[in-house]
Amino acid sequence: MNSDICRKKIALFGATGSIGRNTLDVIRRFPDRFELFAVSCHSNTAALEAIIDEFRPKYAVITGEGSLKRTDINVLRGKEGLEEVAAHHEADIVLIATLGTVGIFPTLAGLRACKRIALANKETLVAFGSVVVKELENSRGELIPVDSEHSALFQLLLSWKDDAETLILTASGGPLRKLSREEMERVKLADVLRHPTWNMGRKITVDSATLMNKGLEVIEAHWLFRFPPDRIEVVIHPQSIIHGLLRLRDGALVAHMSTPDMKVPIQYALTYPERLPSEVRSPDLPDLAALTFEPPDFDRFPLLKLAYEAINRxxxxxxxxxxxxxxxxxxxxxxxxxxxxxxxxxxxxxxxxxxxxxxxxxxxxxxxxxxxxxxxxxxxxx
Ligand SMILES: NC(=O)c1ccc[n+]([C@@H]2O[C@H](COP(=O)([O-])OP(=O)(O)OC[C@H]3O[C@@H](n4cnc5c(N)ncnc54)[C@H](OP(=O)(O)O)[C@@H]3O)[C@@H](O)[C@H]2O)c1
The missing domain is CATH 1.10.1740.10 (RNA polymerase sigma factor, region 2, helix turn helix motif)
Structure with a gap:
């Protein structure tokens, strides 16, 4: 078998970030399966050069300031560069892990070109969900979530879509889970960036502390799975072992569990519908004895409530x-x-x-x- 023919070519936007680095780890692990076709960064061109040295992609896109020293790669710029690469006939999978809403442009361009979009960038669906869904309806492309909770729900819904009454997203509760409003008033940046279970980029870590991240995820789930907000619940689960659950109409509750490591959902988004061996072990059963759950406190974390209101409006x-x-x-x-x-x-x-x-x-x-x-x-x- 010629592995070059079978290898999937991946365009990785936001390659220098937390999701980007985890994706590179997955690609490193499966050199016969995946090839890095294109990368992007915003301004960290030094980190991008190091990635290019190792993986030798064909294209690099820079969305912010800065330039590359090397001349042995096609360099594109801005959202137009992301769009061009996302629609490129050689790209098989476009993994979007940029920050902010710029992700909408390669998402639409990739769907129009019938690509698999592996979407980590939740802000794209939050801001432009109706537009993405419309594009998806007319596309032979596909949208596979990378966010751990949505990956979990996506996998559960493959078996139980017709019987699912309610989606449940878990939230770790973030680093300030137990703080009063008075204590939050005085909290320092370093405390907010100390996430108890996930190692992520700075923006999403702050969003986890306000629970806005979970609010964004409720909206993301609404658009991905077309469930109304009153059928999407949030539960605080500090151990981050269960990522998503479904309440089924016969009273069953089914859950998806994995060790909190983004390589698990990233790998699934790249290999779906196949499952390949992972370096991440599944949780040990004795650890499950200590799993806890509590309802979110909408008074201490009003941005979560606002997100529900926003999607209703x-x-x-x-x-x-x-x-x-x-x-x-x-x-x-x-x-x-x-x-x-x-x-x-x-x-x-x-x-x-x-x-x-x-x-x-x-x-x-x-x-x-x-x-x-x-x-x-x-x-x-x-
Ligand atoms: N980290 C996680 O575990 C996780 C989990 C679920 C979902 N997500 C979502 O995935 C996305 C990326 O998160 P992250 O934690 O990986 O972020 P991050 O570590 O801050 O990395 C962000 C990446 O996007 C690039 N970037 C920054 N600003 C940009 C802009 N204005 N336009 C285009 N690219 C820009 C960065 O380039 P430079 O390095 O050059 O600045 C970097 O490559 C976010 O939407 C987040 O909500 C993350």
Whole structure:
């Protein structure tokens, strides 16, 4: 068998990030199965050069500032570069692990070109879910979730779609799970970045602390699986062993468990419907004796409640909430505002918004408006 013919060519956007590095580990493990065809970074070109040295992809896309020293690779820029690579006839799988909403452009371009999109970038579905779903309906491409909870639900739904009444997403509860609102007021960036179970990028780690990450995931699940928000539950499960559950109509509850390591869902998104051996061991049964569950506290974590409201309101509210959160989290990471100023900023912007159409241009406009307004709110808080 000629392995070059069988190897899947992967375009990996956000290659220098946390998901990107985990994906490279999976590709390293299966050199006969996968080949890195293209990579992207935003501005960390030094890390991108190291990846190119090792994997020799054909294309590199830089979405921000900076350039590569080498000349032995095709370099493209910006969202147009992502689109060109995503639609390239040689690419088989496009794994999107960029930050922010730029992921919508390669997602649409890849679906139009009938590719498998392995989507880690949840902000794309949160802001543009209706647009992606419409594109998917007319496409022979496919959308496979990489987020661990959605990968778990995707796998469970393969067996129980017709009998599933409710989806349950688990949340670790993040690093501030037990803090009062007064304690949250004084919390430091280092405390927020100390996630108890997952090792992730800084933005999503802050989102885990506010539970906005789970709110974004409720919206992501709504669009991926077409369940209404009142049939999507969240449960706090600090050990992060169970990632998703289904309540079935006959009273059964089925769960998906794995060790909290993103290589598991990444590998599945690349190999689906096949399963290959993994370097990650499944959990040991004695560890399951200590699993705990509690309902989320919507009063201490109001952004989770806001996410449910946003998806019920639709009309661009999820896009605006997500964009305002993006700006506020960045300001928190830069030390400009305090932890609770994140939610203050998001609420201020969402409360001002009056709704829009759900087509791509209108949603992009709403996203841009929310980023500008959030920047102004942040400045007023500094
Ligand atoms: N980390 C996880 O375990 C996890 C789990 C589930 C879902 N996700 C989702 O996956 C996505 C990536 O998360 P991450 O934790 O891997 O983030 P990360 O570690 O911060 O990496 C982000 C990647 O995107 C690039 N990037 C940053 N800003 C960008 C922009 N404006 N346009 C295009 N690319 C940009 C970065 O390039 P530079 O290095 O050059 O800045 C880097 O390659 C997010 O949407 C997140 O919600 C992550």
């Amino acid at each position: 639709r009309k661009g509210y999820p896009a605006v909430m997500n964009a305002a959160n993006d700006v506020a989290v960045r300001a928190f990471l830069d030390g400009k505002i305090g932890f609770l100023d994140i939610e203050k900023t998001v609420f201020a912007v969402v409360n001002e918004f009056r709704g829009t159409d759900e087509d791509l241009d209108a949603l992009i406009e709403a996203d841009l408006w929310a980023r500008k307004r959030a920047g102004e709110v942040v400045d007023s808080l500094v």
